[in-house]
Amino acid sequence: MAAQTVASTTNPLxxxxxxxxxxxxxxxxxxxxxxxxxxxxxxCFGPLEIAYDxxxxxxxxxxxxxxxxxxxxxxxxxxxxxxxDVAEKPNINPGWTxxxxxxxxxxxxxxxGGLYVKDDSxxxxxxxxxxxxxxxxxxxxxxxxxxxxxxxxxxxxGAVGAAAARAGFRSCVFIPHDLEQGKVVMAAVxxxxxxxxxxxYDDVNRFCSELIGDPAGEGWGFVNVNLRPYYAExxxxxxYEICEQLGWRLPDQLVVPIASGSQLxxxxxxxxxxxxxxxxxxxxxxxxxxQAEGCSPVSVAFKAGQDVVRPQKPDTIAKxxxxxxxxxxxxxxxxxxxxxxxxxxxxxxxxxxxxKLLARTEGIFAETAGxxxxxxxxKLIENGVLDPTLTTVVLNTGxxxxxxxxxxxxxxxxxxxxxxxSFREAGLV
Amino acid sequence: MAAQTVASTTNPLxxxxxxxxxxxxxxxxxxxxxxxxxxxxxxCFGPLEIAYDxxxxxxxxxxxxxxxxxxxxxxxxxxxxxxxDVAEKPNINPGWTxxxxxxxxxxxxxxxGGLYVKDDSxxxxxxxxxxxxxxxxxxxxxxxxxxxxxxxxxxxxGAVGAAAARAGFRSCVFIPHDLEQGKVVMAAVxxxxxxxxxxxYDDVNRFCSELIGDPAGEGWGFVNVNLRPYYAExxxxxxYEICEQLGWRLPDQLVVPIASGSQLxxxxxxxxxxxxxxxxxxxxxxxxxxQAEGCSPVSVAFKAGQDVVRPQKPDTIAKxxxxxxxxxxxxxxxxxxxxxxxxxxxxxxxxxxxxKLLARTEGIFAETAGxxxxxxxxKLIENGVLDPTLTTVVLNTGxxxxxxxxxxxxxxxxxxxxxxxSFREAGLV
Numbered sequence: 001m002a003a004q005t006v007a008s009t010t011n012p013l014x015x016x017x018x019x020x021x022x023x024x025x026x027x028x029x030x031x032x033x034x035x036x037x038x039x040x041x042x043x044c045f046g047p048l049e050i051a052y053d054x055x056x057x058x059x060x061x062x063x064x065x066x067x068x069x070x071x072x073x074x075x076x077x078x079x080x081x082x083x084x085d086v087a088e089k090p091n092i093n094p095g096w097t098x099x100x101x102x103x104x105x106x107x108x109x110x111x112x113g114g115l116y117v118k119d120d121s122x123x124x125x126x127x128x129x130x131x132x133x134x135x136x137x138x139x140x141x142x143x144x145x146x147x148x149x150x151x152x153x154x155x156x157x158g159a160v161g162a163a164a165a166r167a168g169f170r171s172c173v174f175i176p177h178d179l180e181q182g183k184v185v186m187a188a189v190x191x192x193x194x195x196x197x198x199x200x201y202d203d204v205n206r207f208c209s210e211l212i213g214d215p216a217g218e219g220w221g222f223v224n225v226n227l228r229p230y231y232a233e234x235x236x237x238x239x240y241e242i243c244e245q246l247g248w249r250l251p252d253q254l255v256v257p258i259a260s261g262s263q264l265x266x267x268x269x270x271x272x273x274x275x276x277x278x279x280x281x282x283x284x285x286x287x288x289x290x291q292a293e294g295c296s297p298v299s300v301a302f303k304a305g306q307d308v309v310r311p312q313k314p315d316t317i318a319k320x321x322x323x324x325x326x327x328x329x330x331x332x333x334x335x336x337x338x339x340x341x342x343x344x345x346x347x348x349x350x351x352x353x354x355x356k357l358l359a360r361t362e363g364i365f366a367e368t369a370g371x372x373x374x375x376x377x378x379k380l381i382e383n384g385v386l387d388p389t390l391t392t393v394v395l396n397t398g399x400x401x402x403x404x405x406x407x408x409x410x411x412x413x414x415x416x417x418x419x420x421x422s423f424r425e426a427g428l429v
Numbered sequence: 430m431a432a433q434t435v436a437s438t439t440n441p442l443x444x445x446x447x448x449x450x451x452x453x454x455x456x457x458x459x460x461x462x463x464x465x466x467x468x469x470x471x472x473c474f475g476p477l478e479i480a481y482d483x484x485x486x487x488x489x490x491x492x493x494x495x496x497x498x499x500x501x502x503x504x505x506x507x508x509x510x511x512x513x514d515v516a517e518k519p520n521i522n523p524g525w526t527x528x529x530x531x532x533x534x535x536x537x538x539x540x541x542g543g544l545y546v547k548d549d550s551x552x553x554x555x556x557x558x559x560x561x562x563x564x565x566x567x568x569x570x571x572x573x574x575x576x577x578x579x580x581x582x583x584x585x586x587g588a589v590g591a592a593a594a595r596a597g598f599r600s601c602v603f604i605p606h607d608l609e610q611g612k613v614v615m616a617a618v619x620x621x622x623x624x625x626x627x628x629x630y631d632d633v634n635r636f637c638s639e640l641i642g643d644p645a646g647e648g649w650g651f652v653n654v655n656l657r658p659y660y661a662e663x664x665x666x667x668x669y670e671i672c673e674q675l676g677w678r679l680p681d682q683l684v685v686p687i688a689s690g691s692q693l694x695x696x697x698x699x700x701x702x703x704x705x706x707x708x709x710x711x712x713x714x715x716x717x718x719x720q721a722e723g724c725s726p727v728s729v730a731f732k733a734g735q736d737v738v739r740p741q742k743p744d745t746i747a748k749x750x751x752x753x754x755x756x757x758x759x760x761x762x763x764x765x766x767x768x769x770x771x772x773x774x775x776x777x778x779x780x781x782x783x784x785k786l787l788a789r790t791e792g793i794f795a796e797t798a799g800x801x802x803x804x805x806x807x808k809l810i811e812n813g814v815l816d817p818t819l820t821t822v823v824l825n826t827g828x829x830x831x832x833x834x835x836x837x838x839x840x841x842x843x844x845x846x847x848x849x850x851s852f853r854e855a856g857l858v
Contacts, residue, residue: 210849
């Protein structure tokens with residue numbers, strides 16, 4: 001195991017300023033170490049996550065401070081592993097995206113308790129990845145990294161490229177060499193290094209792990225590897241925003257997509273923090289996980305009543321969710337069961353139908369991951385699992401412009417000559 | 430001339446509630462008529478625009494009301510032709526996009542007085558068109574239209590489709606039949622009618638004018654034709670937001686793209702309103718217009734010292750600005766000259782360079798229109814026309830994801846095998 005991957009209690013980084021972040025704590029054994037660019041426990045190899053010290057906060061002071069903050073994720077700086085002056089540093093400042101009251105969609109799905117879409121396509125590079133990269137970037141700054149890196153198949157590459165450009169970091173992003181041209185352009189336009197790896201996404205990942213342990217990777221912050229504990233916390237901001245936008249109130253039900261599962265677990269963590277801090281009234285909520293049938297390891301385990309997630313080889317149009325061996329799968333199962341939620345999946349046809357349904361009812365053009373959550377919501381209602389009389393929030397984590405192929409069959413209603421007779425013949429009036 | 434195109438003093442629509450909008454007023458002869466779905470003066474065929482009654486407003490009350498408003502254009506409802514309760518109606522709620530302090534770009538361009546990018550790619554369908562369509566939609570609601578329509582080659586089609594879907598309107602959008610597949614998909618996904626016209630954009634426009642005067646077009650609101658006076662006012666919100674985001678202060682210089690020229694003239698109108706209402710301190714400001722060399726009728730006229738704009742046949746990658754006969758060209762010339770600004774153009778290569786410059790310095794991926802404004806800013810500084818010691822705001826009105834072809838040459842830095850030796854050979858460390 002390479003020097004930087006496992007935490008050591010002799011880690012020299014004991015006095016970094018990352019706001020309320022107090023230490024790294026192992027999610028398996030609870031072992032605590034100093035804040036540093038490490039992600040696996042030295043005792044049990046479990047995943048490390050941020051432990052906070054929120055003890056000094058007064059609830060109403062904190063609420064006022066948040067409400068007076070900027071219209072981006074930094075309004076929640078007191079609850080994130082970032083310095084207090086984070087909003088003044090160059091960052092692409094994602095977040096505070098729209099929570100859309102989706103009355104038309106609710107009508108179609110028969111939801112009477114209030115249906116909302118949290119639309120993260122409004123972020124700077126149009127996916128929720130801007131939230132997590134923004135955290136990783138601040139950690140990279142504090143730890144003295146000069147290059148920002150990641151393995152990616154799309155959204156993350158663009159988010160890292162953009163964030164690094166604005167913050168003055170070098171970036172070097174690794175992708176499979178045969179990605180679609182559109183995704184390559186999106187990742188390359190910010191001017192960082194973009195390296196194609198001859199192999200699939202697993203090969204890219206393996207290579208990145210090798211690079212972290214090598215002198216060639218010195219000074220490199222891999223947002224989703226050695227900076228992962230910081231990176232992952234960015235998803236908490238989805239929970240904070242949803243509750244604040246509901247008027248500091250917990251929703252009854254949330255439908256969240258599952259790729260690695262990290263986002264779902266951090267949304268739960270964020271909701272629990274709001275309860276403990278007194279910012280929302282404690283009450284039960286259910287978290288539902290959504291997968292594509294072509295990559296449904298967590299859904300399969302959930303339905304089989306298992307605690308173990310058996311890896312799958314992904315085959316789905318929902319490429320941003322296509323992680324066959326999701327690291328946080330077991331934690332997702334635990335949260336879905338503990339909160340009374342569920343994990344469900346939909347097939348590619350249902351994903352496309354759901355993208356079109358959301359577009360035609362609410363004017364929101366979601367990427368395939370949004371088709372997965374809307375499709376799963378519909379299925380869960382039809383199956384009587386999701387209660388349509390309760391307040392429900394569905395996440396859309398990306399933008400339809402990035403997955404145009406999914407709805408490529410959509411096109412012209414009619415083609416006419418430029419005159420009224422031809423128009424009348426088309427039968428549109 | 431068809432019944433609905435020219436205002437009549439006997440127009441029955443005298444008591445519609447469009448907030449502070451008091452009447453339609455001819456920009457040429459000043460003739461006033463009642464608010465209605467008309468766009469040309471019955472006296473002189475000049476363009477009609479909204480005349481307001483702001484007389485009841487107290488400056489500080491108004492400022493507080495705006496600041497307490499929603500994080501979208503409806504915070505400025507008291508200054509727009511919309512009902513007071515507009516924020517409660519289903520609308521895609523654009524605006525309040527980021528004003529990015531572009532210090533890296535300023536460094537490259539040598540701007541020392543503060544350089545800002547107003548980034549309208551953050552709107553719901555990722556272009557400034559959402560602002561204008563949102564106004565047209567509210568007018569359509571008040572006038573009892575049930576179908577929303579337009580002629581478009583891209584951004585506008587998506588904005589109309591999305592807004593109509595959410596508001597429960599039928600939509601029917603007309604485009605040239607041979608548009609790029611991506612733009613067709615974007616326009617079609619919201620489920621409205623999308624009609625391809627065998628012909629070019631001029632043929633589409635001509636057909637729409639015919640349809641307005643025909644019974645087949647009854648009940649149809651064409652956002653950029655019979656609703657144009659309302660539609661155009663949406664661009665004022667760019668001026669409002671820029672000033673509020675600067676701390677209720679006028680910038681010294683603005684660089685604005687020119688298609689029809691409407692946006693630039695309405696930004697000037699918005700700035701003048703803020704001055705008259707006392708919301709900003711009066712001081713000189715300069716407005717610069719930006720065109721692509723391949724469609725530069727206003728720039729050519731400006732440089733030749735002419736008042737008349739001679740139409741051009743467009744040939745540029747900046748398709749969203751490719752209006753060869755810009756309706757508001759003469760007004761743009763007047764504003765540029767009156768404020769001490771200028772109109773300049775850049776060629777396709779300079780547009781692409783500027784897109785990349787903005788991406789690599791600020792992490793903002795602009796569409797070609799953003800390449801035009803950034804490129805023109807650079808050229809104006811190099812030519813000594815724009816003063817780099819003054820506060821300058823550059824508009825980016827759209828999203829690079831919609832014009833990927835412009836930077837299609839951008840790609841992989843290197844392709845390697847998944848091992849460290851191959852990585853070292855690539856010379857990236």
